[in-house]
Amino acid sequence: MRQWLRREPIVIQAGVGAVLRDVRGREYLDANSSIWTNLHGHCHPKLDAALRLQLKRIAHSSALGLANEPASRLAARLVAAANAENKRAAGVSPKHSVLATTSKVFFSDDGSTALEVALKLAYEYTRRTRGPKTRPRFLSLQGAYHGDTVGAVSLGQIPLFRKAYTGLLFNVDQVPAPYCYRCPYNRARPERADARSYRQCQWECVGKFEQVLRARKKKRAEPYAAFVFEPLIQGAAGMIPQPSGWLSRIVELIRPDRTLLIADEVMTGFGRTGVLSDSTADAPVGTDRGRAVARQDGIFATTRLGVKPDFLCLAKGLTGGYLPMAATLTTQAVFDAFLGEHEEFKTFFHGHSYTGNQLGASVALASLDVLESRDSIRARARLQQAMNDSLQLLWGLPNVGDVRQVGLVVGIELVKNWRTREAFDLRQQIGARVCDAMARRGVLTRPIGNVIVLMPPYCTTPAQVAKMAAVMAEAIEETMGRAGPLGRPRRV
Numbered sequence: 001m002r003q004w005l006r007r008e009p010i011v012i013q014a015g016v017g018a019v020l021r022d023v024r025g026r027e028y029l030d031a032n033s034s035i036w037t038n039l040h041g042h043c044h045p046k047l048d049a050a051l052r053l054q055l056k057r058i059a060h061s062s063a064l065g066l067a068n069e070p071a072s073r074l075a076a077r078l079v080a081a082a083n084a085e086n087k088r089a090a091g092v093s094p095k096h097s098v099l100a101t102t103s104k105v106f107f108s109d110d111g112s113t114a115l116e117v118a119l120k121l122a123y124e125y126t127r128r129t130r131g132p133k134t135r136p137r138f139l140s141l142q143g144a145y146h147g148d149t150v151g152a153v154s155l156g157q158i159p160l161f162r163k164a165y166t167g168l169l170f171n172v173d174q175v176p177a178p179y180c181y182r183c184p185y186n187r188a189r190p191e192r193a194d195a196r197s198y199r200q201c202q203w204e205c206v207g208k209f210e211q212v213l214r215a216r217k218k219k220r221a222e223p224y225a226a227f228v229f230e231p232l233i234q235g236a237a238g239m240i241p242q243p244s245g246w247l248s249r250i251v252e253l254i255r256p257d258r259t260l261l262i263a264d265e266v267m268t269g270f271g272r273t274g275v276l277s278d279s280t281a282d283a284p285v286g287t288d289r290g291r292a293v294a295r296q297d298g299i300f301a302t303t304r305l306g307v308k309p310d311f312l313c314l315a316k317g318l319t320g321g322y323l324p325m326a327a328t329l330t331t332q333a334v335f336d337a338f339l340g341e342h343e344e345f346k347t348f349f350h351g352h353s354y355t356g357n358q359l360g361a362s363v364a365l366a367s368l369d370v371l372e373s374r375d376s377i378r379a380r381a382r383l384q385q386a387m388n389d390s391l392q393l394l395w396g397l398p399n400v401g402d403v404r405q406v407g408l409v410v411g412i413e414l415v416k417n418w419r420t421r422e423a424f425d426l427r428q429q430i431g432a433r434v435c436d437a438m439a440r441r442g443v444l445t446r447p448i449g450n451v452i453v454l455m456p457p458y459c460t461t462p463a464q465v466a467k468m469a470a471v472m473a474e475a476i477e478e479t480m481g482r483a484g485p486l487g488r489p490r491r492v
């Protein structure tokens with residue numbers, strides 16, 4: 001905090017599209033979509049109009065014991081999107097995928113509470129179905145981040161975030177994340193390409209996962225209650241993308257135990273993981289094909305992969321980045337475990353004051369309309385390609401170790417030397433210094449340690465993406481030039 005107090009913050013006053021403006025009139029590109037929340041740009045006319053229209057009716061009324069139309073309509077839309085069939089998904093064998101179809105929606109306010117709700121439901125569902133003596137235990141991925149409330153921190157595996165609160169947390173078992181760039185089993189020497197594309201391994205990470213499950217059986221411990229994961233790419237863990245086929249292998253291993261799957265799509269949801277093919281984007285104008293194909297590909301990572309979780313947690317992009325709102329989708333089976341007459345007290349004792357908020361639900365519906373429009377699909381296909389093209393120049397820098405892109409999310413990992421993958425000491429704050437240098441050049445983003453995140457709003461133009469990449473390259477060169485390979489942190 002001393003560092004924060006030492007300087008004047010950038011004070012944001014306005015924004016339009018991918019551009020933010022501060023109180024002094026300086027403009028910046030919003031290169032991380034305002035911490036991964038914004039989808040279609042700031043001050044989007046359709047989202048603004050939906051909010052204004054809803055404001056003429058009501059801003060909020062309690063959804064405890066009452067219903068409202070926007071929230072109900074949103075729930076139906078989310079269920080439809082979550083169950084969209086993707087015929088092209090490599091997917092999991094049907095016998096595992098039919099186990100879960102999400103059909104119920106629980107609204108809350110942010111990603112942490114979306115996970116908190118899934119955790120509590122999974123815990124109590126397990127006790128009710130396996131018997132009261134059961135002690136539900138959870139499994140999550142190395143480096144996992146699932147939010148900052150106490151239950152969500154327990155599910156997470158970032159030691160720095162857990163340390164101070166150990167006494168408040170419960171233990172969650174950990175399995176290796178498929179971090180190809182730093183994988184101890186990847187025998188490939190570093191190349192100038194995404195580490196997933198040239199990895200040499202025998203899926204040892206999946207083998208380790210299997211060992212964890214087997215060890216539990218050997219101890220005659222009951223199967224895990226639930227496995228929590230981010231599909232396709234782990235965000236706050238450092239933008240760690242999963243090699244193709246990893247998740248379906250994991251699901252095949254864990255499903256026979258009837259372990260529940262909790263998919264955290266707080267970051268990956270709502271189109272972030274990209275559009276599958278250019279032909280989608282080029283569907284002839286005047287036909288409905290663009291929309292139909294996009295639905296098939298899915299707006300969630302799980303639908304794209306053909307994985308059906310028991311819980312789907314959504315937040316960040318749900319309202320297009322306008323208002324705090326979250327949703328936890330679950331199955332009829334989980335719902336039924338909480339079904340009873342009043343005197344049975346089987347209900348889920350959890351509820352938030354602003355649950356089902358009408359303004360949030362209205363803007364979320366407008367955001368889904370935009371997301372499913374042909375124009376948006378086309379724009380995302382173009383942006384995805386533009387990001388790929390623009391980022392190629394980073395491979396020319398010796399301090400860029402890995403450039404990993406999943407759709408419209410990119411992580412650039414900075415290293416002392418790409419040939420050795422040697423990491424910078426976090427105390428050098430290399431990532432933060434590169435982001436400071438980018439901010440001075442009019443591009444705003446935040447690092448995760450030594451990883452620079454690029455996650456622009458979907459309305460970002462190819463020229464704006466090219467600027468983000470060029471500015472990042474300059475900022476890396478400036479920071480490294482000043483720091484030198486073994487440089488000390490610059491004094492603030």
Ligand SMILES: *Cc1c(COP(=O)(O)O)cnc(C)c1O
Nearest residue numbers: 110111112145146147235266267
């Ligand atoms: C941001 C994030 C959360 C927490 O969401 P908040 O709205 O910040 O509470 C949980 N999971 C993932 C994957 C996230 O990226």
